Amino acid sequence: xxxxxxxxxxxxxFTGLIYxxxxxxxxxxxYPVVRFLYYEKKLPLPxxxxxxxxxxxxxxxxxxxxxxxGYLPGILVRTEAGExxxxxxxxxxxxxxxxxxxxxxxxxxxxxDGYFDITGKNIAGPPPKPLLAFSVKQEGDVMVISxxxxxxxxxxxx
Amino acid sequence: MEEQKIQVKKALDxxxxxxxxxxxxxxxxxxxxxxxxxxxxxxxxxxxxMIQMVTGPILLFYYKPTAETAxxxxxxxxxxxxxxxxxxxxxxxxxxxxxxxxxxxxxxxFLVKAYRRPREFTWLTGMVMFLLVLFLGYTGYTLPFDERxxxxxxxxxxxxxxxxxxxxxxxxxxxGGAQVGAHTLNRFFALHVGVLPLALLAVLAIHxxxxxxxxxxxxxxxxxxxxxEKKKIPAKPMFPHFVWHDAINGxxxxxxxxxxxxxxxxxxxxxxxxxxxxxxGVKPDWFFLWVYQILKWIPxxxxxxEGEVVGITGLALAAVxxxxxxxxxxxxxxxxxxxxxxxxxxxxxxxxxxxxxxxFFF
Amino acid sequence: xxFFVSPPAHAEExxxxxxxxxxxxxxxxxxxxxxxxLEAVEKARTITAERxxxxxxxxxxxxxxxxxxxxxxxxxxxxxxxxxxxxxx
Numbered sequence: 001x002x003x004x005x006x007x008x009x010x011x012x013x014f015t016g017l018i019y020x021x022x023x024x025x026x027x028x029x030x031y032p033v034v035r036f037l038y039y040e041k042k043l044p045l046p047x048x049x050x051x052x053x054x055x056x057x058x059x060x061x062x063x064x065x066x067x068x069x070g071y072l073p074g075i076l077v078r079t080e081a082g083e084x085x086x087x088x089x090x091x092x093x094x095x096x097x098x099x100x101x102x103x104x105x106x107x108x109x110x111x112x113d114g115y116f117d118i119t120g121k122n123i124a125g126p127p128p129k130p131l132l133a134f135s136v137k138q139e140g141d142v143m144v145i146s147x148x149x150x151x152x153x154x155x156x157x158x
Numbered sequence: 159m160e161e162q163k164i165q166v167k168k169a170l171d172x173x174x175x176x177x178x179x180x181x182x183x184x185x186x187x188x189x190x191x192x193x194x195x196x197x198x199x200x201x202x203x204x205x206x207x208m209i210q211m212v213t214g215p216i217l218l219f220y221y222k223p224t225a226e227t228a229x230x231x232x233x234x235x236x237x238x239x240x241x242x243x244x245x246x247x248x249x250x251x252x253x254x255x256x257x258x259x260x261x262x263x264x265x266x267x268f269l270v271k272a273y274r275r276p277r278e279f280t281w282l283t284g285m286v287m288f289l290l291v292l293f294l295g296y297t298g299y300t301l302p303f304d305e306r307x308x309x310x311x312x313x314x315x316x317x318x319x320x321x322x323x324x325x326x327x328x329x330x331x332x333x334g335g336a337q338v339g340a341h342t343l344n345r346f347f348a349l350h351v352g353v354l355p356l357a358l359l360a361v362l363a364i365h366x367x368x369x370x371x372x373x374x375x376x377x378x379x380x381x382x383x384x385x386x387e388k389k390k391i392p393a394k395p396m397f398p399h400f401v402w403h404d405a406i407n408g409x410x411x412x413x414x415x416x417x418x419x420x421x422x423x424x425x426x427x428x429x430x431x432x433x434x435x436x437x438x439g440v441k442p443d444w445f446f447l448w449v450y451q452i453l454k455w456i457p458x459x460x461x462x463x464e465g466e467v468v469g470i471t472g473l474a475l476a477a478v479x480x481x482x483x484x485x486x487x488x489x490x491x492x493x494x495x496x497x498x499x500x501x502x503x504x505x506x507x508x509x510x511x512x513x514x515x516x517x518f519f520f
Numbered sequence: 521x522x523f524f525v526s527p528p529a530h531a532e533e534x535x536x537x538x539x540x541x542x543x544x545x546x547x548x549x550x551x552x553x554x555x556x557x558l559e560a561v562e563k564a565r566t567i568t569a570e571r572x573x574x575x576x577x578x579x580x581x582x583x584x585x586x587x588x589x590x591x592x593x594x595x596x597x598x599x600x601x602x603x604x605x606x607x608x609x
Contacts, residue, residue: 002160009160014592021585025409028581029416032241037216039239046544055540067542076540145542233556237564394597395605402593406586413582420575423565428558 045070048146056084056143064100069147073097074134075107076145079118086145087120088132098131107131186373187393188400191380193270199263200369201404202411206256207362209415211355213249221301223347225340228303229429236426247419253295255415257445260291261510268483268503271490272375278484280372283365285481290358292445297350299443303343304427309440311338311346317453320466321474378495447517448510449473454517480506 002009008016049069056078059065064077066089075089077100087107089097096111106123107116114125121130134145171177188197220239222231235242264284267273273281296314300307315338319329334341376391384391394400442450452473456465479486479502489496599605 012163014588018585018588018592021581021588022405022409025412025578025581025585028578029412032244033212033216035240036242036245037219039220044546046546048545049542050545051540051542059540065538065540067540069542070544074542144545230555233561237556237560243564394600398596399593399600402589402596405589406593409582409586409589413579416578417575420571421567425565426558426561 043071045072045147048144049074050139050142050144051076053138053141053143062102062105064102066097067145069134069145072147074145075100077118079105084136084143085118085120086134086136087116088134090132091127092122092129092131093125093127183397184395186370186396188374188396189376189380190392190394191376193266193377193380196263196266196270197374197400198403198407199259199266202259202407203256203263204362204366205408205411206252206259206415207358209252209412210249210256213245213252214351214355217245217249218351223301223344223351225303225343228301228343229426232302232304232426236424243423244419247423248415249298250424251415251418251422253298254444255411255418257291257295260288261445264288265503265507265510267375268480268506269500270375270377271487271496271499272377273484274375274378274487274490274493275484277368277372277375280365280368281484282481283361283368287358287361287365290354290361294350294354294358295443295445297346297354300343300346301350302426303430305430305434305437306427306440308338308430309436310442311342314442314446315342317449317466317470320464320470322467322471325470378490378493381493382495441517444514444518448513451513451517452509476506 002012046069049067051067056076059076059078061078061082062080064075067074067076067086069088073089074086075098076084076086078084091098091109091111091114093109093112093114096109098107098109098114098116100106101108105118107120108114109116109125109127112126114127115123116127116131117123119130120133122128132148134147137144137146167177188194217235220231220235220242222228232246235246237243239245267281267284296310300311300314311333315329315332318332319325321328330336332342332345333339334345380391441447453466453469456469458465460468483499484491487496487499490499596605
């Protein structure tokens with residue numbers, strides 16, 4: 001029975017207490033389950049990758065090739081002037097691999113028609129940010145390509 | 159508050175017919191007598207099953223079921239994943255408790271002849287589930303693919319091979335071929351994760367519906383006594399009394415489960431070395447120790463037949479008798495005392511306990 | 521090719537791009553590389569004080585819930601004896 005002034009009957013209050021205590025046991029046990037499911041597995045990225053100059057010389061000017069940087073796909077471009085640029089091949093829109101179009105000297109993402117120019121800047125279509133640029137340095141007879149966070153800080157500039 | 163409660167109840171009732179269900183549930187009475195405690199086993203099993211249905215799939219997020227990756231994935235779960243050791247240990251201990259309570263549930267219903275008319279199908283579905291649960295325990299044990307698992311795979315699939323006529327087919331079905339290999343792990347994974355849980359769910363649904371239909375069985379002795387004294391057997395409603403009882407039992411069970419999981423976490427054996435001899439003292443998991451011990455005692459040849467065959471066939475025959483108990487125990491069917499079957503049940507229980515103990519200590 | 525079968529997803533426009541071999545220079549602290557040893561597993565299995573505290577916390581919550589439920593059960597038993605429930609059925 002419930003008196004007019006009170007919100008709940010005594011029975012309902014007590015039943016609520018019981019459900020609350022059972023709920024707290026469930027929540028207490030749910031915590032390890034939830035933590036277990038949210039496992040942030042960090043895949044490792046190498047400090048840098050090296051590509052032999054010989055291999056790069058084999059590339060025609062104004063052409064591009066893919067290379068593997070840990071788990072990231074990279075795209076390496078040899079410009080007409082002979083300069084070497086390297087970017088992450090992952091489109092900044094939704095992660096499709098981009099392609100290089102020599103005729104327009106742009107990177108094109110086929111998934112949603114996104115375009116990036118030769119410096120990696122997003123120029124058309126949905127991509128919101130430029131392609132991530134790797135730093136490229138020649139050391140002896142290899143080109144050292146490194147990720148801006150893992151490798152050199154100079155790579156932050158495109 | 160009251161008004162809103164009534165409104166919510168009306169809304170749910172209109173859409174889900176909950177009112178009719180609740181009416182039906184309220185009518186359920188549970189007999190109260192000196193053997194009432196055995197009625198609690200079913201609910202405990204259900205709670206453990208639900209725990210397995212949660213911990214199992216989430217372990218599945220990280221377990222890699224191939225011969226090359228299984229061991230490392232289990233090691234990763236134990237070491238790298240937050241609370242991985244806890245989830246795995248809970249899953250392991252819940253399976254042990256589930257098998258233990260399944261034995262208790264089986265022996266208690268067997269001893270009080272709960273299988274008599276009209277509960278024959280409840281008994282059959284229960285026996286099927288018993289086998290499924292044992293099989294689930296066995297297949298799960300092999301998934302880490304460590305040394306002990308490999309031994310279990312070899313010997314465990316060898317034994318059914320001893321069954322006359324169909325043995326070789328059973329062996330090849332379990333192994334996925336004539337030899338144990340990566341394909342065997344694949345098969346055991348499919349069984350443990352897909353086939354057996356789904357089968358268990360289906361049979362469990364039938365079992366629970368049957369139990370609700372027939373109500374709880376009362377032992378013959380108590381029924382007789384009530385008839386003689388012309389008294390009704392006292393019964394309390396399921397809702398709320400026995401729901402509260404089940405809740406308390408479930409809470410204590412969960413506490414016990416986590417205590418075991420934290421104080422005695424699951425082990426991981428060494429990596430399989432295919433060219434090593436079987437480790438000294440290697441034994442099957444506890445719930446098969448009784449079979450192991452019985453087979454150890456049987457001489458190599460009995461009347462010219464291989465000991466293995468005699469042993470496995472003998473056990474299979476005993477299992478058939480137990481399966482068919484409702485149809486063979488005609489005294490119980492007439493609600494009379496059945497001392498022969500009581501003796502059989504007591505002997506089975508003693509054999510199980512003694513053989514398990516000997517298998518463990520020697 | 522129709523509504524139900526999506527067009528094949530190969531790059532038709534540009535010639536297939538080649539790849540160039542690249543050698544990785546891994547970080548010194550190869551974090552998490554290599555297989556996990558049995559010692560690491562044994563270490564993960566050892567009981568720590570933290571785990572015991574968590575377990576005690578669990579038991580306290582269970583005790584609380586069990587006490588509340590038992591209270592309610594006792595009350596419902598009394599109601600049953602007074603005939604409250606048999607009247608309903």
